[in-house]
Amino acid sequence: MKGLLESVIRGLGNGSVYALLALGFVIIYKATRVISFAQPALMLAGGVAVSYLAALTGFYPAVLLAALLIAAVALVVERVSIRPMVGRPVFVVAIITLGLDVVLRVIVNGFIGRDVRQVGDPWGFTQVSLGPLVVQSRWLAMMLVTAVLVALLFAFFRYTRYGLAMRAAAFDQEIALAQGVSVGAVFALSWGLAGFLAAIAGMFVGTGQGIEQMTWVIALKALPAIIVGGLDSLGGAVVGGLIVGVVESLFQSYQGEFAPWLGQNFAVVSPYVVMLIVLMVRPYGLFGTREVERV
Numbered sequence: 388m389k390g391l392l393e394s395v396i397r398g399l400g401n402g403s404v405y406a407l408l409a410l411g412f413v414i415i416y417k418a419t420r421v422i423s424f425a426q427p428a429l430m431l432a433g434g435v436a437v438s439y440l441a442a443l444t445g446f447y448p449a450v451l452l453a454a455l456l457i458a459a460v461a462l463v464v465e466r467v468s469i470r471p472m473v474g475r476p477v478f479v480v481a482i483i484t485l486g487l488d489v490v491l492r493v494i495v496n497g498f499i500g501r502d503v504r505q506v507g508d509p510w511g512f513t514q515v516s517l518g519p520l521v522v523q524s525r526w527l528a529m530m531l532v533t534a535v536l537v538a539l540l541f542a543f544f545r546y547t548r549y550g551l552a553m554r555a556a557a558f559d560q561e562i563a564l565a566q567g568v569s570v571g572a573v574f575a576l577s578w579g580l581a582g583f584l585a586a587i588a589g590m591f592v593g594t595g596q597g598i599e600q601m602t603w604v605i606a607l608k609a610l611p612a613i614i615v616g617g618l619d620s621l622g623g624a625v626v627g628g629l630i631v632g633v634v635e636s637l638f639q640s641y642q643g644e645f646a647p648w649l650g651q652n653f654a655v656v657s658p659y660v661v662m663l664i665v666l667m668v669r670p671y672g673l674f675g676t677r678e679v680e681r682v
Contacts, residue, residue, distance in 0.1 A: 393520055394640040395633055400526025402632020403533035407588040408609035409616065409624035410540065411581030417557035417619055418577035421477055424484045425464065426585050427606035428491035433457045433586025434506055434593040434602065435498050441507035449507070454586040461582025464491075465575050473574075496600045506593035525594045536587065537625055540580075544621070549576060557619075608635070611662035617675025626673065631658040 408426055415423040436456050440449035468487055472480045510525035544550035549572075555563040556573040564570055585606075592598070592605050612631045616623025638654035646653075671677050 389519055390640065393522055394636045396517075396520070396522045397526055398633030398636030399629055400523070400529040400632070401636065402612075402629035403529040404588045404591045404605075404628075405609050405612045405631050406533055406625045406628025407536065407584045407591075408606050409612040409628045410537070410621060411584045411588075412609055412613050413619065413621055413624045414553075414577045414584075415581050416613075417621075418553060418573050419469075419480075421469075421480045421484065422618075423578075423581065424481065425461075425487040425491060426581065426609065427603040428488040428495065429457055429461060429582050429585035430589040430592065430606045431492060431598065431603045432460065432495045433582075433589030434598040435495050435504060435589075436586065437506045437590045438504040438593065438598060439498070446507050446509055450587070450590050453590065454583045457586035457589075458579040458583040460491075461578040461585075462575055465578035469578070470571065470574065473571075492600075492603055499598060499600050503597035503599045504593070505597045506590055508590070508594040510594055512595045523595075525591070528594075529591050532587065532591075533625075536584070541621070553577065608658050611658040614662045614672060615665045617672030619676050620672065620674040623672055623674030631661065634658065634661050 408430060411426050411429075412422060415421065433453055436453035437446075437449050440452050443449070444452065464487055468483060469480065472483060508525070510523070510528055513524050514521050515524045515527065544554055552563070552568045553573050553576060555566065555568050556570050560570050563573075588606070589598070589602075592602060608631055609628065612627035613624055614627070615630055616625070616627025634657050635654050638657040642649055642653050642657075643651075665672065669675075
């Protein structure tokens, strides 16, 4: 039982990072109806920015500055590359975000180099005791920071003017325009928020293990999270990220013992197996909006 609980906590910690990335995907999708495949590059850039800034300002100021910096980068990317494509087919815009991801990663890789860059975090692989449980302190930090950010994000959408504007644009862009909502500003804000969250996720991904050129692959686990939770559900993105993290952790701990016939490293593909199962049962996700089409 002790090992099971420790595995669950590890999964919730890693799942919190997937949830941050998934929230970025969902925020952009709700605002623009486009899945932005540039999130992995923004996550990588966030981790690298923290690694450079931490040496100058200390770790915690570096995290805030890096998150704001990547949010600004995302705003510029949206204004230069995405805004001119408004009205074009969604598929075309999605392909453009793929190109943006490649371009941004090539630029960021120049700052990483061949070595692993450490983000200078205060946790590393240090462990703390929770009664009989022994867990890494960074997992607790991941859960705490994600919980705070999710609470602030939901409060922003519910109680602020800009949050209400984003909700209105997500519901119906034409009606929102008729009510005086600047849809262009909503697009920009959605990209800025997604960049901010991606940078925080990038910082956590780099804790302990550092940042290298292939670190961006971790962000792809947010895709099963948004499918499991529902592509248009913010709450679903959080739940989906946590589910993916826990499932992956449990397979890491117990697959070799109970299902060795699955082969080594099956935990790497386990999030996608969960995604396929959910798609077969609920194609719109656990919390996604079910679309009804009249024929």
